[in-house]
Amino acid sequence: xxxxxxxxxxxxEFTSGELRQTTKVALGSLDLExxxxxxxxxxxxxGAGKTTAINVLLGFVPPTRGAAxxxxxxxxxxxxxxxxxxxxxxxxxxxxLTAEELLRFYARIFGLPRAEADKRIDQLLKLVELExxxxxxxxxxSKGMQQRVGLAQALINNPDLLILDxxxxxxxxxxxxxxxxxxxxxxxxxxxxxxxxxxxxxVETVCDRVAIINQGELKAxxxxxxxxxxHQANLEKAFLDIIGYQTQSAS
Amino acid sequence: xxxxxxxVLAFVLMVCFTLATGIEPRASxxxxxxxxxxxxxxxxxxxxxxxxxxxxxxxxxxxxSGYYPSIFDLRxxxxxxxxxxxxxxxxxxxxxxxxxxxxxxxxxxxxxxxxFHITEHTHLEHGNEREILPWLRLAADMxxxxxxxxxxxxxxxxxxxxxxxxxxxxxxxxxxxxxNSYEILFELxxxxxxxxxxxxxxxxxxxxxxxxxSKDPEAVKDNKLFFEExxxxxxxxxxxxxxxxxxxxxxxxxxxxxxxPNALQQRIDEIxxxxxxxxxxxxxxxx
Amino acid sequence: MNTIWALxxxxxxxxxxxxxxxxLFVLTALITIAAGMVNFFxxxxxxxxxxxxxxxxxxxxxxxxxxxxTARQIPAERESRTIFPLLAKPVTRGQFILGKFFGCWLATGxxxxxxxxxxxxxxxxxxxxxxxxxxxxAIWLQWAMLAVVIALSLCGSIIxxxxxxxxxxxxxxxxxxxxxxxxxxxxxxxxxxxxxxxxYTIYFLIPHLEWFDIRDRVIYDWGLVNWLDCVLATLYAxxxxxxxxxxxxxxxxxxxxxx
Ligand SMILES: Nc1ncnc2c1ncn2[C@@H]1O[C@H](COP(=O)(O)OP(=O)(O)O)[C@@H](O)[C@H]1O
Ligand SMILES: [Mg+2]
Numbered sequence: 001x002x003x004x005x006x007x008x009x010x011x012x013e014f015t016s017g018e019l020r021q022t023t024k025v026a027l028g029s030l031d032l033e034x035x036x037x038x039x040x041x042x043x044x045x046x047g048a049g050k051t052t053a054i055n056v057l058l059g060f061v062p063p064t065r066g067a068a069x070x071x072x073x074x075x076x077x078x079x080x081x082x083x084x085x086x087x088x089x090x091x092x093x094x095x096x097l098t099a100e101e102l103l104r105f106y107a108r109i110f111g112l113p114r115a116e117a118d119k120r121i122d123q124l125l126k127l128v129e130l131e132x133x134x135x136x137x138x139x140x141x142s143k144g145m146q147q148r149v150g151l152a153q154a155l156i157n158n159p160d161l162l163i164l165d166x167x168x169x170x171x172x173x174x175x176x177x178x179x180x181x182x183x184x185x186x187x188x189x190x191x192x193x194x195x196x197x198x199x200x201x202x203v204e205t206v207c208d209r210v211a212i213i214n215q216g217e218l219k220a221x222x223x224x225x226x227x228x229x230x231h232q233a234n235l236e237k238a239f240l241d242i243i244g245y246q247t248q249s250a251s
Numbered sequence: 252x253x254x255x256x257x258x259v260l261a262f263v264l265m266v267c268f269t270l271a272t273g274i275e276p277r278a279s280x281x282x283x284x285x286x287x288x289x290x291x292x293x294x295x296x297x298x299x300x301x302x303x304x305x306x307x308x309x310x311x312x313x314x315x316s317g318y319y320p321s322i323f324d325l326r327x328x329x330x331x332x333x334x335x336x337x338x339x340x341x342x343x344x345x346x347x348x349x350x351x352x353x354x355x356x357x358x359x360x361x362x363x364x365x366x367f368h369i370t371e372h373t374h375l376e377h378g379n380e381r382e383i384l385p386w387l388r389l390a391a392d393m394x395x396x397x398x399x400x401x402x403x404x405x406x407x408x409x410x411x412x413x414x415x416x417x418x419x420x421x422x423x424x425x426x427x428x429x430x431n432s433y434e435i436l437f438e439l440x441x442x443x444x445x446x447x448x449x450x451x452x453x454x455x456x457x458x459x460x461x462x463x464x465s466k467d468p469e470a471v472k473d474n475k476l477f478f479e480e481x482x483x484x485x486x487x488x489x490x491x492x493x494x495x496x497x498x499x500x501x502x503x504x505x506x507x508x509x510x511x512p513n514a515l516q517q518r519i520d521e522i523x524x525x526x527x528x529x530x531x532x533x534x535x536x537x538x
Numbered sequence: 539m540n541t542i543w544a545l546x547x548x549x550x551x552x553x554x555x556x557x558x559x560x561x562l563f564v565l566t567a568l569i570t571i572a573a574g575m576v577n578f579f580x581x582x583x584x585x586x587x588x589x590x591x592x593x594x595x596x597x598x599x600x601x602x603x604x605x606x607x608t609a610r611q612i613p614a615e616r617e618s619r620t621i622f623p624l625l626a627k628p629v630t631r632g633q634f635i636l637g638k639f640f641g642c643w644l645a646t647g648x649x650x651x652x653x654x655x656x657x658x659x660x661x662x663x664x665x666x667x668x669x670x671x672x673x674x675x676a677i678w679l680q681w682a683m684l685a686v687v688i689a690l691s692l693c694g695s696i697i698x699x700x701x702x703x704x705x706x707x708x709x710x711x712x713x714x715x716x717x718x719x720x721x722x723x724x725x726x727x728x729x730x731x732x733x734x735x736x737x738y739t740i741y742f743l744i745p746h747l748e749w750f751d752i753r754d755r756v757i758y759d760w761g762l763v764n765w766l767d768c769v770l771a772t773l774y775a776x777x778x779x780x781x782x783x784x785x786x787x788x789x790x791x792x793x794x795x796x797x
Binding site (some may be wrong): 260262266273280281294 | 590591620746764774
């Protein structure tokens, strides 16, 4: 089984303050491996360092130490991002463009030929159910619609690896279900999905494997069923155990 | 092989420097605009003259304590009263009816409106004339070729504000910008004559003014009055100085263009009488 | 290259959909026409006055459009987080900067073209005279100058995050160079030795944007600038544009985009 996403002893520190005196360790030393075709849940409470790890994977934040690879290519090289799709934690897009123009713009960046781009745009707008709104500018969209535009842009290049940062946060139950459906569909197509979340219900149903981090440290990785078995509880209980919420239980 | 970006940076900086030194002498021929020391002329070019007229008008507005016919009321554009005042023609202002000043009310609305405006025809006096000076200063900056600005400014400074030296400096500035202006030279002569009582300098300057006037074919054609004015001034100057023969010569010159030669003849006769009683030592001709 | 044009296209779309530039254009048109009306009959040189005022407005408007549009680009991308999905695509930071640069430059060029067409129509209809080669040179040199200004603003927007402060600083710097850059050598002449060399160095190191101001040739119809000089000026502008873009890239390439 080949590895599609990998981090090695990844460490990220943030310096802040006037004189750069305070250092905040967002990630301690993270080792992760994600296999091709998996749906991988990246779990942790707020502030655990999930977004930071994803930002390193996308090259937004340079690692303080260690390295990260996508498709075996160092993330510092833009070509590593050719076959990925990314949905940021909070999505905003160019408000003055329409959904169609936005997708066409991203298609051009991937160098898709015109005919193929047209086909994909039609497909995606159908998938995220924005066909009626395709010629309206994004500033008139509701939050849910914007999230769906985000999903569509993440899929524009028909990526092999999807990186989603809390894709369901802020959505209503129907929206969450739709997102889960889409993830499931992608899995069936043989794509790899790497997504972060702190909502365990959705994780349980779609993930093959999960990693749990807390305060920048990796606490556990493995199949959902293994973790549940190990802690003799449901995932929620296991999660709380692992992040040390219940002091009396051993981990 | 990859060059360090800082090396590239240094290289580009060098290219910039080389190009700058190479182009600099050529660039000076591309445009005059930025070589000017005057910010206004750099920004507005000739467009600033439009403002110069405006500022000159503003000076006139201030002269009238605020109320002034708007551009739509201006019947006949020409000499502003502020200019007339410098030529001593505004002394009959008492007779100016306010209706004349603003024109007859055009309709009942206009008549009604005049209850709310300053319609009194007033002029600044007792040193308050200085209020107009900033406007003239601006007008001069905006349009250094507008002669009236200098003559009017100088007139108010030396006659009403007792600042002959400032007036002289302002006129000299005007001369630098308009070396051939006989009007400015004339005003400068008046300053030397009336304020400084320096006959010699006044004479020199006036003679130079006359010379400049004669070199300007347009002025010779259209501004004969100036010739009379300056010759009469010269004649009076010589009369005060006791150079009677020269005074007579100047009056005779003035007679040639004067609309009223008889009045001048009277003055000549007066001098001749005095000469007969007490002969003058000098007898040279004016040039 | 395709990526750069795609990025540039978005900037241009933004400019004409945001409509700031229409305001400036209408303002310029109104002021020019108003200037043409005032005192129209009692001044024979009125056409030249109007030309001068119109040209000044074009210069100010073009600078405003260039600086304001550019200074906003990168901070707005970060503020609205649109930069994240964008840079998650295979786009290098260098391409991103170049795309923004070309977008702003082309957008300003379009605005400039509109302004000059208006100018040509206003003056041409008065004078029945169309020195289009002179216009071409003027617009080209002005556009080349704006490339330097845009690169400078882009560089400024990397250093300071607030678009308003970038705009102000760039506008002051550019206005300072335009007004006084040409006099620095005169200042140098009056200094004593160590200062003199410093002033001369500064004089030759600042981008002489004022060289590109050939309004006089348009207004007084002086004829064309030597074409070789035009090429040299273009090279000069290109060198400074490259310099500022390089600085921008150096500042941006390692920048952490975590907010
Ligand atoms: N730019 C930054 N400067 C300083 N600290 C930061 C910065 N970004 C994130 N952090 C800190 O790093 C930690 C991890 O943040 P993040 O990765 O956003 O958490 P989450 O798991 O909720 O996505 C948090 O404690 C956060 O305060
Ligand atoms: Mg997060």
